Amino acid sequence: MYKASDRRYVDMKYNRCGRSGLLLPMISLGLWQNFGGVNQFENSRAMLRRAFDLGITHFDLANNYGPPAGSAELTFGQVLKEDFKPWRDEMVISTKAGYDMWPGPYGSWGSNKYLTASLDQSLQRMGLDYVDIFYHHRPDPATPLEETMGALDRMVRQGKALYVGISNYRPAEAERAIGMLRSLGTPCLIHQPRYSMLDRWVEEGLLDLLETEGVGAIAFSPLGKGMLTNRYLDGIPADSRAGGPSVFLRPEDLTDALLEKIRRLHDIAGVRGQSLAQMALAWVLHEPRITSVLIGASRVSQIEDCVAALVNLAFDEAELAEIESILA
Numbered sequence: 001m002y003k004a005s006d007r008r009y010v011d012m013k014y015n016r017c018g019r020s021g022l023l024l025p026m027i028s029l030g031l032w033q034n035f036g037g038v039n040q041f042e043n044s045r046a047m048l049r050r051a052f053d054l055g056i057t058h059f060d061l062a063n064n065y066g067p068p069a070g071s072a073e074l075t076f077g078q079v080l081k082e083d084f085k086p087w088r089d090e091m092v093i094s095t096k097a098g099y100d101m102w103p104g105p106y107g108s109w110g111s112n113k114y115l116t117a118s119l120d121q122s123l124q125r126m127g128l129d130y131v132d133i134f135y136h137h138r139p140d141p142a143t144p145l146e147e148t149m150g151a152l153d154r155m156v157r158q159g160k161a162l163y164v165g166i167s168n169y170r171p172a173e174a175e176r177a178i179g180m181l182r183s184l185g186t187p188c189l190i191h192q193p194r195y196s197m198l199d200r201w202v203e204e205g206l207l208d209l210l211e212t213e214g215v216g217a218i219a220f221s222p223l224g225k226g227m228l229t230n231r232y233l234d235g236i237p238a239d240s241r242a243g244g245p246s247v248f249l250r251p252e253d254l255t256d257a258l259l260e261k262i263r264r265l266h267d268i269a270g271v272r273g274q275s276l277a278q279m280a281l282a283w284v285l286h287e288p289r290i291t292s293v294l295i296g297a298s299r300v301s302q303i304e305d306c307v308a309a310l311v312n313l314a315f316d317e318a319e320l321a322e323i324e325s326i327l328a
């Protein structure tokens with residue numbers, strides 16, 4: 001029997017999400033990898049329990065997370081039913097639709113038909129009456145934005161989602177989506193872009209837009225899918241993302257030039273008394289417009305290490321300049 005730790009709110013810090021009433025933990029946990037049907041259920045359960053015990057109240061899913069697609073939501077649903085039920089109101093659970101989910105013309109992108117059916121399926125898999133946040137997972141160049149945003153607005157009106165967000169939208173399309181949602185009376189809560197020391201596109205306009213609009217920002221893959229950690233300092237472990245079957249990180253992504261940068265960043269982290277993962281998270285959180293970093297993990301110890309990043313989020317000018325020179 002699981003009982004949540006009485007200390008779960010002692011060390012975690014919470015940020016307001018844009019100009020909304022919702023607070024999110026500075027560190028959130030995503031179930032994209034390592035929580036699927038192919039993974040060991042007891043390890044997934046242990047990570048979810050430990051995360052919640054450390055004050056991680058936000059769990060991020062999507063219809064297609066697994067593999068197989070849908071199975072991360074089934075895993076989460078099982079843990080919710082068996083362990084987390086008494087604490088559901090202490091959690092912010094998100095899901096998304098936008099990528100390929102089922103065959104045929106109605107199982108991908110951004111039509112009302114796809115998004116509405118997908119959320120119903122997600123609720124069923126997780127055993128929930130509503131999700132806290134529903135995202136459109138990626139922009140759809142072929143569907144009128146009015147249709148996609150209209151679908152998000154109706155989800156809130158139907159009580160199937162409390163808030164809505166967008167993911168992977170570039171500044172111009174994000175601005176249109178945010179404006180449309182506002183005029184429908186369902187403000188956009190949050191944007192979920194990729195952001196890390198290795199991928200800084202959000203600095204070119206998106207963060208300015210979100211600040212002006214009062215929309216929160218949750219950075220996904222803040223550890224560069226594991227590259228900004230100690231994982232690959234001495235080769236590619238067989239039990240790592242790059243060492244496994246995942247198509248999302250390949251051994252060839254870890255070039256010699258990149259590894260050289262990673263080693264130099266690792267040295268700076270060491271001087272700060274942090275792991276490289278901790279410094280990479282602190283660096284993203286040091287940007288005041290970032291509400292939360294959305295990490296992934298393959299084992300409990302990684303979640304513990306990441307949460308301990310909060311002990312030191314400050315950088316002095318010399319450290320920032322040195323990091324810039326390495327990243328340049």
Ligand SMILES: NC(=O)c1ccc[n+]([C@@H]2O[C@H](COP(=O)([O-])OP(=O)(O)OC[C@H]3O[C@@H](n4cnc5c(N)ncnc54)[C@H](OP(=O)(O)O)[C@@H]3O)[C@@H](O)[C@H]2O)c1
Binds near residue numbers: 294303
């Ligand atoms: N909206 C979108 O389009 C989108 C796209 C991608 C992801 N996301 C969201 O973002 C979440 C996180 O993505 P991500 O998994 O790529 O994030 P990430 O945090 O950049 O990478 C996670 C990986 O880093 C390694 N790691 C984590 N903590 C570590 C530590 N303390 N020490 C050493 N290694 C550590 C683990 O690699 P190993 O597995 O190798 O151990 C872990 O699987 C996803 O679950 C999902 O919710 C959203």
